[in-house]
Amino acid sequence: MDTVMKERDLAGKQREAESINFADLSPTSGFFFTSPFRSLSTEGCLTNVSEPAVDGDVINGKFQQAMQAAFSDARAAGIKHPVLCGAIPFDKRQPSALFVPKKTHWIERSAVMAAVQAQESELPAVLSKTELPEQQQFMQMVTDAVKAMNDGKLEKAVLSRLLEIKTRGAVERPALLNRIIDQNPNGYHFHVPLEQGALIGASPELLLRKNGNQFYSNPLAGSARRESCPQQDAEVSRVLLDSGKDLYEHQIVTEGMRQVLADRSRHLHIPATPELLSTPTLWHLSTPIDGDVLDPQENALSLACLLHPTPALCGSPTRIARDLIEQLEPFDRGLFGGIVGWCDDRGNGEWVVTIRCGTVNGDHVRLFAGAGIVPDSSPESEWRETGVKLNTMLRAFGLN
Template sequence: MTTRHASTVSPVELLSEYRAGSSFFFSSPRGVLLAEGVAAPVPSVAAPGELRALPGRVAQVLAEAEPGALVVGAVPFDHNAAASLVVPEVVRRAEAFSSEVRLPELSMNVPEWEITPVPEPAAYVRSVRAALTPLGSGELDKVVLARSLALTAPTTVDLGRLLNNLIRRDPAGYSFAADLPGRTLIGASPELLLSRRGGKVLSNPLAGSAARSADPEEDQRRAAALLVSAKDRHEHAVVVDAVAAALRPYCRTLDVPAAPELVRTATMWHLSTRVTGELADERSSALELAAALHPTPAVCGTPVEAARETINALEPFDRGFYTGMVGWCDGRGDGDWVVTIRCAEADDHSLRLFAGAGIVGDSSPEAELAETAAKFRTLLLAMGIEQIA
């Protein structure tokens, strides 16, 4: 197992050297990472309790690797499904993209996309309406229901160009491209699941959203309305409480702000809370902590098992790696894992986009449909598609 670390280069250079099928790319406010090749895979199989077993297996693989080795890749939504993690051969790092770096908007060179919604919008509205029954009875407090868009192109899809466009629109966000068996997971997530550096941990749950507006006054009005929305504040509090409860057993101190803040991406406003802590035992790795958090109510619901059952009953597709987590972890336990949202699974000629909305008792099915349409815009605009599905 030979992992070597090349010299530091610029973030733009690392982006230009990304190649789908042989690279892992991860951009965050802390910096940019490009990993190439496979020195060793991390064994993972579809089996009950796979997510619980994964951190120990990763620690074992890293213990056998040379000093400084990383594990990179993605973990699916289903905690019993197989992950896609490897120790790369080469790892290169660069400073984070800054607002001063002006990436060009690159054409995807696709003359026409064939777009198929799964489910159809009307069917999604019916699913949301169906979820309101267990929510109204108290069986559920929240459930996240997703829909997808299947896009097919007559020409080869250039994922390097798509990654460039995603970063151009949100350079301070979390952009990623990770190899999966036969395809690529690509996206720009606004949500940090777990970051660990030494004994310090950070989780930044987002829940409660509003679409951005091109009109500055309307945009600010939407942001202000989101901040005081009782429905969105409740949805957000459910997620923050769950994150704090999951982290508390691992931390000797934990700081949970009393009220959320607003954060924005190019397409959405979100309610945000930064939960910070100090580990009681530094042997707890970033992946172990992320696995303890996954899935948060921001992408699944609460109670978790009842929400899973509702998702399985109402969503007409397998989420795969959507609403899983993507990132990296090193032998010291440090690492970053983000929630796999605003993403697509892609191959040479097709992409499958995903977007979800948090459903609570007073949700409007039509409003939740509109929220998913707004969330699709992150990928659609990067692909040069103006229409909203």
């Protein structure tokens, strides 16, 4: 409750006079992002930034120079306070999908929710679903990852799978986004336009928010499926809080973040034990982190790139886990498992992890879900966990 109140207070302080009615916007015509902190919708594209973010944490690195050059061009074009928005892939060595919009509208999240509740939307019927990889291959991937941990060089690896959907006719992105927001009112909702289609989702996980010299993060690791019966649901959450396997997985994430943030922070607070965070389908172990930057030149993207990918989306150690993921997963994640958000020219911004999401291109939808693998992981349990995570998007189509 304290975290929610802080976010509401912060949102109030950050509100601008430009705030407009969500009903007057077309949220799927450009970049769209909602959060308890700030929500925005954009129009047009002034300039693209495709520079890979592999050195994005280096203040004077190539990525940061590309970002500052884009801001400079935008100011020269008459944009007073430009914003860079979009997505960065799971593998920061790949090109970024970022741009500076011609217009940015800051909107009230409450207006978004009111407009969504007032709309009715339908989606085309699903004709087929294809799993990539199929269950047996995914379970073998988990077994192989556990074996790789036996030599002690790897603590955790996050393995993912895709679900490809073919629909009867093109999916209307406004209708899909409307249903996702309605079904996941407390998520971070996003729509990122791509060269072909769009990336759409409702992430529960804040990677990095920066406001002034203060920053916040809320990593999630360790989860359990929710139950419809309140008594059973409460028991599930209690068991999760006591789960040695999930607590171990979560500690790897928070300690990994402590190591990379400590040298860049004047103050850093990471609670010793996690708390619970719930979505409509899952309970998560959650740790709210806050701190103050040591260097005033830090910006939301320099810190986000410092953290990304966290052990919650990749594993630990990062390089060894990433190499194993490349070896085991039969696809390129691309933007899945990356980050999506915005950063303004004053260094403020917000980035969330690109999970509970999918890409939509006409009548083709591709959904993504992953699970953290540790030595105690069960292949069948991890398959079920990814299935539950896919439900966030499947529910929008009326499926489970």
